[in-house]
Amino acid sequence: MVAAAKRWGLDEVPIAPPAPPKVKPRITARAGFEVDHQEDWGLPPVFTTVPTKNKVVFLTIDDGSEKDPRFLQMMRDLKIPYTAFLSNYLVKDDYGYFRKAQSYGNTLNNHTLTHPYLPGLSYEEQKHEICDMQDIMQKQFGRRPTVLRPPYGNYNQDTLVAAKSCGIKYAPIWNEEVYVDHWEFREDDQQLRRGDIVLTHFRGRSDWDGTMVDDMRRFLNKVTREGYAVARLEDYL
Numbered sequence: 001m002v003a004a005a006k007r008w009g010l011d012e013v014p015i016a017p018p019a020p021p022k023v024k025p026r027i028t029a030r031a032g033f034e035v036d037h038q039e040d041w042g043l044p045p046v047f048t049t050v051p052t053k054n055k056v057v058f059l060t061i062d063d064g065s066e067k068d069p070r071f072l073q074m075m076r077d078l079k080i081p082y083t084a085f086l087s088n089y090l091v092k093d094d095y096g097y098f099r100k101a102q103s104y105g106n107t108l109n110n111h112t113l114t115h116p117y118l119p120g121l122s123y124e125e126q127k128h129e130i131c132d133m134q135d136i137m138q139k140q141f142g143r144r145p146t147v148l149r150p151p152y153g154n155y156n157q158d159t160l161v162a163a164k165s166c167g168i169k170y171a172p173i174w175n176e177e178v179y180v181d182h183w184e185f186r187e188d189d190q191q192l193r194r195g196d197i198v199l200t201h202f203r204g205r206s207d208w209d210g211t212m213v214d215d216m217r218r219f220l221n222k223v224t225r226e227g228y229a230v231a232r233l234e235d236y237l
C-alpha cells in the first residue's frame with residue numbers, strides 16, 4: 001500500500017476503514033429536507049451524512065461523462081470504495097467502463113436518464129426519468145439500484161413517491177463537494193464530519209483544470225490528513 005500511495009502521488013497511505021457495522025444505522029431525512037408524508041408513506045429519505053461514530057466519509061461520484069481508465073486503476077490499487085450515480089445520456093456510449101468499475105467492487109446507482117431539474121417535471125415525467133433508468137441499469141449492470149441521487153440535489157414529494165414505486169429506498173445527497181482545485185462545504189464551519197457523504201464527478205480536462213486522478217489525490221490527501229477512512233456507503237445502508 002505504501003508503494004501504491006507513492007505511485008499515485010499521495011502524501012500518505014489512506015486509512016483502512018473499520019469493518020461494516022453489524023447493525024445498520026437508522027437513516028432518516030435530514031431536518032428540513034423532509035417532504036409531506038415522509039414518514040407515514042415510507043418515502044426514501046434525503047440525507048447528507050450517515051449517523052455513525054466511525055471516523056469515515058463516503059465517496060460518491062456523479063454523472064459519467066469522463067471515463068478515465070487511470071481513475072479506475074487508482075481506486076483499485078488504493079482499495080478506495082465509491083458509489084457512482086450514473087445519468088444514462090452520459091454513460092450510454094460506454095457502459096463497459098462502468099461495468100469495469102462494478103467488477104472492482106463498486107456500486108452503481110441511479111442519477112436519472114437525462115439529468116433534469118426534477119421538481120420542474122410532472123409526476124409521470126419524473127417516474128419516466130427515474131424508473132426507466134432503473135430498467136436500463138438492470139439490463140446493463142444486472143442489478144436494480146436501491147439508491148437514487150436526484151440531479152443537483154433537487155427533488156419534491158413526487159420525486160420520492162416515483163422513486164419508491166420502482167424500488168428506491170434511499171436518496172442521499174452530499175455534505176461536501178470536491179473539485180480538482182477546491183472543496184465546497186454545506187456546513188458553515190467548513191469541516192468534515194463522521195459519516196459525511198462527499199460528492200465529486202466523472203469529469204476531466206474538458207471540464208476542469210486536471211484529471212480525475214488529480215481530483216482524487218486532493219480528496220484522499222485531505223481525508224487521510226484529518227484521520228478519516230473512506231468507507232463503502234452501501235455497507236451502512
Ligand SMILES: [Zn+2]
Nearest residue numbers: 062063151152
Ligand atoms: Zn449530476
